[in-house]
Amino acid sequence: MKPPKERGKPIVPPCQVIRIRFSPDGKELAAACVDGVVRRWSVPDAKPLTELKGHDGWVTTLSYSPNGDLLSADSWGKLVRWSNEKVRWSIAAHDGWLRAVAIAKDRIATCGRDGYVREWTADGKKLHEAQFGVDLYSLVYSPDGVLIVGDLFGQIRVLDSHLKMLRKLEQKEFHLLDRIQDVGGVRCLAFSPDGKTIYAAGCQPKTGGFVQAFPLLVALDFATGKTLWSWKGANDNEGIVHDLRVFADGRLAAVTSGQPGQGKFLLFEPPTATPAFVSTKMPNCHSVDIHPDGKQIATSATNANSSGNGRVKGKAGEYPENSSPIQYWDIE
Amino acid sequence: MINPFCTPADHRLNRRAFLGAAALGGLATPAFAEALRKERRQVLFVWLDGGISQLESWDPKPNTIFGGPFRAIPTSVPGIHISELLPETAKQMHRLALVRSVCTQDNSHSAGVDRIQRGDPKNRGVVYPYLGSAMARWLGPGTSGLPPYIWVKPMNGGFIYKDAGFLGPKYGALALGDGKPPENLLRPAEISEVDDAERNELRELADKRYAEKRKADTTDANSYAFAMAAQLQKRVELFDLSKLPEKDRDRYGSHDLGRHLLLARRLLEEGVTFVKVTSYGWDTHGDNFNGHASLVPKFDKPFAAMIQDLADRGMLDNVLVIAMSEFGRTPRINGHLGRDHWPEAWSVCMGGRGIKPGVVAGKTNEKGTDVATEPHDIGHLFHTWFRALGVDPEKQKYYNATQPLPIAHEEMHPVKEVLA
Amino acid sequence: MFRSLLILVLFLFVPALPAAEPLHLRINRLIPVAANPADDAEFLRRVTLDLAGTIPTAEETKRFLADRSPDKRTKRIDELLTAPSYAPRMASLFHVMWMERLGDSPEWTKYLTDSFAKNKPWDAIAKEMLRADGTDGSSFFIAKRLENYGQNPVDYSGLTRDIGRLFLGKNFQCCECHDHLTVDEYKQQHFQGLFAFVRNAYLADAKAMRVAEKPTLDKLAFASVFTKVPMTTAPALPGGAMVEIPQFAKGDEFAIKPDRKTNTVGVPKFRTLAALAEQLPTASNADFSRNFVNRVWFLLLGRGLVHPLDLHHKDNPASQPAVLELLAKEFVEHKFDIQWLVREIAMTQAYQRSSLGTAKPESFAFALEKRLTAEQLLAAMMAATESKPSDALKAKFLKAFANQPREPEDEIAPSLKAALFLLHDKDVLELLKPKPGNLVDRLARVDNTEIIANELYVAILTRKPTADEAKTASNFLAKRNDRKADAIGKLAWALLASTEFGLNH
Incomplete structure (x- = not known):
């Protein structure tokens, strides 16, 4: 694989970004922001589009439905379906942090810190729910419509169409009880295009002066639950895989943010466990997405000098805010 | 003249005098000591080492740029909201007070942990005692027969003298590592109680004879150490975590902080003057929000249970409760989705003895980046705590040799809004 | 010219002193007599603990108590000074004083034991400890203080403070950021001048206790936190002249160039630790000799003539100033002979007094209780x-x-x-x-x-x-x-x- 090349200057949103996603037609890029706003830009000319407002806390996740509607969710539990920049519906889907949204042909699934997995109709009516009593970090539908959910303790539950648990894939390396803190979690879940492989990503935490972590990506055989291959970062300060996307041809794009290192943007060519491409140019990335044409990637990172103890001052003497520069990359 | 200032070695001149002069309490004047003995005054000091985020606990700023993902929830006191990560403590708010205007000086752990717990008046040149040692000094051991300053912490225990600073080792902490008893506490089976009494009687007689024509300092100090050893041995069951009631173990949680707070409750019930409970691992430079999502509830549940239990037992009239860290955490969210060290504007929770319940003192600005009211340094808090316990910093002084030293920053005053 | 003449004049007067009379007799005259000598048993236990690090056996005690000879105490002192137990005891005693329980190493123990066995003079020992380039364990004092402990950075302030305290009897800790607030003589320049000697030292190999130095090319800049006036200093002893920092062409600073490939540790041409070792342990440095005799006095008598030990300054004078001056002067004249110093102090009446009774400790009218290590x-x-x-x-x-x-x-x-x-x-x-x-x-x-x-x-x-x-x-x-x-x-x-x-x- 030829290494991807950065294209142009990054878009710099006015605040930090949790998620970025391309629309299915490839004409816009949306960003879930910590100020409760969904910001969008036209692709490729990066012209700002109407901001979508109405969320509380952080906008935590974004998913486009195949028809181009946007589903956004926030850390206070609200799930919103936008059609043509208008709220089609908005529901209180969870009590608190809604962590992930997945879309199947006829259903929408959500999970959150409240321990619930819920399924909704395309109109936002509740179909099923199940309580698992743990912080649920990630969920995804297989190409056949089977829902899997990842939690804080490194467990991946395979659910039936009524959200009953069919089986559990234990991935204990994703969790550590550090002193009294449960750390880690299956932060990202994805399927290979053929639906045979599950990709789970997050970190393997380690106790230090404070919690540190090796980024971790594990490929599991969906049928047997066996580990096919895995990649672990070399250092315990490389942090957490925050986002993982799958190309139509099966390649993977992942981003990490450090803890306390600087984080990376990585590309994989499964089943090779060594990354085919690594960039450290964009520090502390939190999201990545692949354009529907498969030729462009966007990554959201963090500005330089984002950390520091005590009263750090900005250029004008003000208390600074951080942001998440969004960079396009061309890839073959 | 020997200079009293800026001479860390000076205090050592006086250790023996302290050791010798004090019986168990070592109080300034007999009348004052007597006044204090009339009622028990105790402290529970919960230390969240590394720095709990004020924004994810006592001073949430929901829907602001630095506010993070969490909601604020109402509490049992109308108008006071705290983070949704503290649902149980929210129900106890009418028994607690918050100071949201804490503004301290040190943004590193090494300086912060020390300076905050010592309440260090500046430029005194002597090493001030930690709060626990200071209270051991001012409140004495009471009638519990147990050391006045017990520290329940994870990992290793031992006798932590350094906490006492210039007060001398006697006021140091007895640290129960993971709640376990100190080393060599248990008398080997081969020595019967009668044997033990016999040999100690002989030892005491030897010391008495040695001291007959000499100054008694050293023998007094030695006797004190053996007397404390004897007293502790009688209370071995106190250190047995397995003997804590099972129902309470569920209420407090099976993790370290839960178990250690429950042990602390038992020590307070027994009358220990100052119990410190330390929880490590709050230094969330990375992944702060998931970190606090896991950490804060593990503080919330046992802390709220403790407040309820102390209230049920009528002990909030005696026990001053303090929960704090060495600093708060930056409003700014860094690239690791963490928050860094922040002494500039943070919060401390307190309650019980001498504290006005259900109030908030001070506030921060809208984004939480500055204290918007009078800023309160650690000296203000020491003044507040001394007052709450009936120790008047205007009247009481430490004496380091002949040099009087203030017990709290002279230029500071208590946070009156939280004093009962 | 004038100065050398003055020194010559001073020198000519020295032989007039009654050098022949043993020092302990002169000290006896300086400390008022108290009629309470220790009995033989108390003396025997004390001197054996001090010079052999243990108590006498029951047999030794019985023999000593039964001995009727008038000079048996002197004989006992001399026996202990030449016994095989003397060097290990001194090594242990000074180890605790100098290392303050920071750690131990077999090489360091051997270095100290060999040094005391040979009765190596104090200035020679100090020189080796401060140069810190020996492979015989002598680098341990500096090396151990250049370690990181836990997550903390190297405590250069602590090393600077300890050199002041343990070699000069002056604790400049409070002068790191400003002149001492209450001891007029202690200046920020004193701390910073000492710091400039050690600031470029680092631990090249923790296991081998190998101390190395980065080149010192410039003066150290500092400012008082109060006045904020920027100042600079080259390495300098407290109150002494600044060492001239030699200038080299860039790339020419090293006698041995560092090379990562061959793991060669660089050695600068100008080594500040070597300069410190040249300047500090000298006969003309009164702080150096006063500190040591005061500390040995403390070790044997239980309290320093100047007390606390690390607070020599004019407002905290020696309780017996003439004794301190005499000890310091004679110690220099005896070429920093440690065993001689120990013997003379052990021979004094002050050392041989009873611990019964009470009096101001600084009067040395009674023997003071001493901690056992x-x-x-x-x-x-x-x-x-x-x-x-x-x-x-x-x-x-x-x-x-x-x-x-x-x-x-x-x-x-x-x-x-x-x-x-x-x-x-x-x-x-x-x-x-x-x-x-x-x-x-x-x-x-x-x-x-x-x-x-x-x-x-x-x-x-x-x-x-x-x-x-x-x-x-x-x-x-x-x-x-x-x-x-x-x-x-x-x-x-x-x-x-x-x-x-x-x-x-």
Whole structure:
């Protein structure tokens, strides 16, 4: 694989970004922001589009439905379906942090810190729910419509169409009880295009002066639950895989943010466990997405000098805010 | 003249005098000591080492740029909201007070942990005692027969003298590592109680004879150490975590902080003057929000249970409760989705003895980046705590040799809004 | 020219002093006489603990008490100074003083032991410790202080402070950020000048205790936190001239160039530690000699002439200024001869006074109680119980009786930890059970309870019991005839755990 090349200057949103996603037609890029706003830009000319407002806390996740509607969710539990920049519906889907949204042909699934997995109709009516009593970090539908959910303790539950648990894939390396803190979690879940492989990503935490972590990506055989291959970062300060996307041809794009290192943007060519491409140019990335044409990637990172103890001052003497520069990359 | 200032070695001149002069309490004047003995005054000091985020606990700023993902929830006191990560403590708010205007000086752990717990008046040149040692000094051991300053912490225990600073080792902490008893506490089976009494009687007689024509300092100090050893041995069951009631173990949680707070409750019930409970691992430079999502509830549940239990037992009239860290955490969210060290504007929770319940003192600005009211340094808090316990910093002084030293920053005053 | 003439003039006057009279006699005249000499037993225990690091055996005690010769104390001092126990005892004593429980190493122990065995002069030892480039363990003082401990950075302030405290008797800690607030003589320049000597030193190899230096090319910049006036200093002793920093062309600073590939540690042409070692331990540096004689006085008398030991300045003068000046001057004239100094102090009446009575400690009218190090306690307990030490037991004693790192062991501090150790430690209790050749076994074979009492006191406390003490012990034993060894063990334990045994009085 030829290494991807950065294209142009990054878009710099006015605040930090949790998620970025391309629309299915490839004409816009949306960003879930910590100020409760969904910001969008036209692709490729990066012209700002109407901001979508109405969320509380952080906008935590974004998913486009195949028809181009946007589903956004926030850390206070609200799930919103936008059609043509208008709220089609908005529901209180969870009590608190809604962590992930997945879309199947006829259903929408959500999970959150409240321990619930819920399924909704395309109109936002509740179909099923199940309580698992743990912080649920990630969920995804297989190409056949089977829902899997990842939690804080490194467990991946395979659910039936009524959200009953069919089986559990234990991935204990994703969790550590550090002193009294449960750390880690299956932060990202994805399927290979053929639906045979599950990709789970997050970190393997380690106790230090404070919690540190090796980024971790594990490929599991969906049928047997066996580990096919895995990649672990070399250092315990490389942090957490925050986002993982799958190309139509099966390649993977992942981003990490450090803890306390600087984080990376990585590309994989499964089943090779060594990354085919690594960039450290964009520090502390939190999201990545692949354009529907498969030729462009966007990554959201963090500005330089984002950390520091005590009263750090900005250029004008003000208390600074951080942001998440969004960079396009061309890839073959 | 020997200079009293800026001479860390000076205090050592006086250790023996302290050791010798004090019986168990070592109080300034007999009348004052007597006044204090009339009622028990105790402290529970919960230390969240590394720095709990004020924004994810006592001073949430929901829907602001630095506010993070969490909601604020109402509490049992109308108008006071705290983070949704503290649902149980929210129900106890009418028994607690918050100071949201804490503004301290040190943004590193090494300086912060020390300076905050010592309440260090500046430029005194002597090493001030930690709060626990200071209270051991001012409140004495009471009638519990147990050391006045017990520290329940994870990992290793031992006798932590350094906490006492210039007060001398006697006021140091007895640290129960993971709640376990100190080393060599248990008398080997081969020595019967009668044997033990016999040999100690002989030892005491030897010391008495040695001291007959000499100054008694050293023998007094030695006797004190053996007397404390004897007293502790009688209370071995106190250190047995397995003997804590099972129902309470569920209420407090099976993790370290839960178990250690429950042990602390038992020590307070027994009358220990100052119990410190330390929880490590709050230094969330990375992944702060998931970190606090896991950490804060593990503080919330046992802390709220403790407040309820102390209230049920009528002990909030005696026990001053303090929960704090060495600093708060930056409003700014860094690239690791963490928050860094922040002494500039943070919060401390307190309650019980001498504290006005259900109030908030001070506030921060809208984004939480500055204290918007009078800023309160650690000296203000020491003044507040001394007052709450009936120790008047205007009247009481430490004496380091002949040099009087203030017990709290002279230029500071208590946070009156939280004093009962 | 004028100055050298002046020195010459001063020099000419020196021989007029009565150099022939031993120093201790002159000191005796300077410290007012108190009619309370220690008795032979007290003297014997004290001097043996001080110079051999242990208590005398019961046999030694009996022999000494029975000796009628008038010079037996002098003979005892001289025996101890030439005994094989002298060098290890000095090594242990100075190790505790200089390292303050920061750590230990076999090479360092050997270096100290060899140095004291050869009676290496103090200026030579100091020079080697400060140069820190020896491979014989002498670098340990500096090297250990250049380690990171835990997550903390190297404590250069601590190293600077310790050089001031331990070599010059002056604690400049408060002068790091500003002139001392209350000691007028202590300036920020003093701290910073000393710091400039060590700031570029680093630990190149922690295991080998190899100290290396980065080149010092510029003066050190600093400013008082109060005045904020920017200042600079080259390496300089407190009150001394700044060392000139030689200038080299870029790339030419090293005598040995550092090379990562070959793991070669660079050696600059200008080594500030070498400069420090040249400048500090000299005959003309009054602080250097005063500090040392004051510390040896403290080690033997229990209190410094200047006290605290690291606070020499004009507002904290020596309690006996003439004694301090005399000691310092003569020490220099005797070319920093440590053994001579120890002998002269041990020969004074002040050293040989009784500890009975009370008086101001700084008068030295009575002997002051001294703390025993963990090492002395172990040795003394082994000697008393007639047992053999082990490494495991030594580790336990250190844990129970030594201070925390960085805390000087300069005062008596009984602790709960130590009490519990004496009460309950299995190995301590084992010492009190009859075993072939040990004290309890030996005495259990004796029938007469008075003899047993007498032997117990001689073996453990190096003295005969008083009539009351003998009676207590006899009665105790008489009531427990059926379990005599056990009763002897209890009596022995009570004496071992007593305040009297736990210190040097």
